[in-house]
Amino acid sequence: MINIRHGMQPPRAAACLLAAALALVTPLSGLQENEPAAPDTVATVEFPPGVESLDRIVAVVGDTAILFSDIQVTLYQLQARGARVPSEGSEGWKEFADDVLEAMIDDLIYLQQAKNAGVTVPENRVTETADGYFAETRGQFSSDEEMMLAVEETGMNMLQFRQMLRGQAHAAGMREAYRFQLEQRTDLPPVIVSEEEVEAAFEEFAQNQPPRPALVSFNRLVVTPSPSGTARDSAVARTLRVQNDFANEEEFSVLARRHSDDEGTREQGGELGWMRRDLLVKPFGDAAWQARPGQTVGPVQTQFGLHFIKIERQRGSERFLRHILLRPEITEEDIEEARTLAIQVADSLRAGADPERLMALFRGQVADEDIRFDDIPLTSLVSQFTGAGAESGLTAPTPGTVYGPLEMQRGGPIEFGLVHVLTYRPEGQIELDDVREQIRQSLRTQKQIGILLEEIRSNTYIDVRF
Structure with missing residues (x-):
């Protein structure tokens, strides 16, 4: 043309x-x-x-x-x-x-x-x-x-x-x-x-589709180690120093270079750049999106540590963010205490306890993040855990079974995941129910x-x- x-x-x-x-x-x-x-x-x-x-x-x-x-x-x-x-x-x-x-x-x-x-x-x-x-x-x-x-x-x-x-x-x-x-x-x-249009579109769509992967729906709780003793006192003292520097109206980027434990962003003044909410862990994203551009919030606890977050600008669904990470020292004793708690939480899940109630009961020790996940590829679930191969049984899960504690490594200290399997669908041909709503929305x-x-x-x- x-x-x-x-x-x-x-x-x-x-x-x-x-x-x-x-x-x-x-x-x-x-x-x-x-x-x-x-x-x-x-x-x-x-x-x-x-x-x-x-x-x-x-x-x-x-x-x-x-x-x-x-x-x-x-x-x-x-x-x-x-x-x-x-x-x-x-x-x-x-x-x-x-x-x-x-x-x-x-x-x-x-x-x-x-x-x-x-x-x-x-x-x-x-x-x-x-x-x-x-x-x-x-x-x-x-x-x-x-x-x-x-x-x-x-x-x-x-x-x-x-x-x-x-x-x-x-x-x-x-x-x-x-x-x-x-x-x-x-x-x-x-x-x-119409349903007829959805079915016709599915027939065409399914002709050359590969087999559907094994899918699993589950509840997941993650127990995160917390600092104890002198490590906790040190974390509190560092938090107070950062807050005091903010009170003296020092620049956020200057404080990030001075205090942050995030080696990947520290020299850039804590700059994370333009971020979407779905790319951030839940507590961090919730805090950043509840604030207005120009505000600083924190400390916010995630599995990585304590964060102070600066919301600099906003465009559409993205925000330009900086953060200061204070990573408390986690000892082997802290990790073992978390493992012991994870065993107790797993026993409660097996006894029929509500996972939402358990997360509220152990707030600060159980990670504040989504619990329910539906129709997730089994390989994606298994890959979250260290050593969660055939020995864990999770590669061929049984609905109703609670698996764990399973070790997780997500950039912070070792954590312990507990998985309550709700449904399991082995690998097979894709079915209309797998994509019905996506096809309907596409046709609409x-x-x-x-x-x-x-x-x-x-x-x-x-x-x-x-």
Whole structure:
């Protein structure tokens, strides 16, 4: 596709030579679902005399032309991905090509409206994506020389090829960011997704899916060692010193360099950077999201120690954070006391005690974090524990059984996990109930986005000449 305002170039017969290699980096997302954009109206564009003799124009969208050679390259790309593409001139080819063109029009409308909406993509993200595209393309060739010759056959040098990949990465980022904006709108049109539609979508989805992994639902409590004796007194004294320095209005970054035990962030003034809440342990995230930008909160206890947290800025669902970590000394005696408590808590669970009540009863010793987990891959559960292999029995869990104490190492002192297995489903074929709600939500979003796209298309200049 080319922008009319920047002129047109003659088509090159070798343009399809890289199509197979580029199949991974230029997905035609519109073939899977319509991608919308905000309403826009573009006036009819007049072409210079003789332009169409350079390459057959099959559609004009706004001020951009789609050429027949664009469709050909896209068909090669689809074929390289394994799609069954009819041979040109055969029965069904025109209908297939029409669908491809419609998807290209949808993608182009989406990109144009993303630009109109002022969507931007960070340069580092564009660079990272483009580098990934280049690496994937290089993987299709046996040598650098073979790839270079293929690129040169298209009339480009390697610099121009990289610039093309960067343009594709930027366009993909624009569409992705704009789609996310649309999905967050509160005025999306109401739609109904029937059970028949969900079942039909599942039948298509399940055809090429690998076996579903073994899944387990469970309650989990984690007993964390606490400092005792002189170690506890020392932790209290350090906490008071930090609070006193705050009272003297010293800069948070200065205090982090002076007091923090977090070697990874201390020299950067405790900087954690932009963080999402779901990336943080629960007590830390709860405290950071209950405060306002500019505030400092703490001490907050996690399995890593005691934290003072500075909330510097906020953007959307992210916050820019700094912290000071005070890691109390944990002795072998503290660890053994935690092990003994974990055995007692495990016995209470086996006797039918409510895990929520146990966490409240032993607050400060049992970690303040989520307890219930549903349909988690068994391998993810087992990997949380040190030595939780076949000897623990957790690799083939029995519903109703409490496993533990099991040692855990999560960046702080050794902890002890207790797992009460609620349900266990061995590995097997994926079932509709496994993905029903995800499919329903996906279909709902597709319908809503499709309605928006139709509204946009009706207000956008589109001239199909195919």
